[in-house]
Amino acid sequence: MEITVRKPMQEELDNLNIKSWGTWECEKSTFDWTYSERETAYVFEGKVTVKTANQEVSFGSGDLVVFPKGLSCTWTVEEPIRKVYKFG
Numbered sequence: 001m002e003i004t005v006r007k008p009m010q011e012e013l014d015n016l017n018i019k020s021w022g023t024w025e026c027e028k029s030t031f032d033w034t035y036s037e038r039e040t041a042y043v044f045e046g047k048v049t050v051k052t053a054n055q056e057v058s059f060g061s062g063d064l065v066v067f068p069k070g071l072s073c074t075w076t077v078e079e080p081i082r083k084v085y086k087f088g
Contacts, residue, residue, distance in 0.1 A: 008064040026077050032074050032075075041064070050074070
């Protein structure tokens, strides 16, 4: 189970229809999280490091991130984050 991070092209974001996704914001913090569903997220601003048992991934503004279903991790929000997300 791995987190994937990449920089998408605007055309891909348009095709994904990210404007219809939910919005989430968070100040600097650290917390544990488990994904009950696959989540795809696009980060507008901020910086985060997510640690799992097998991986440590940092991402931020302009990144498209996919979290697999069943993933347990610890989020460290290093700079306040604003993202949109979609489950499934």
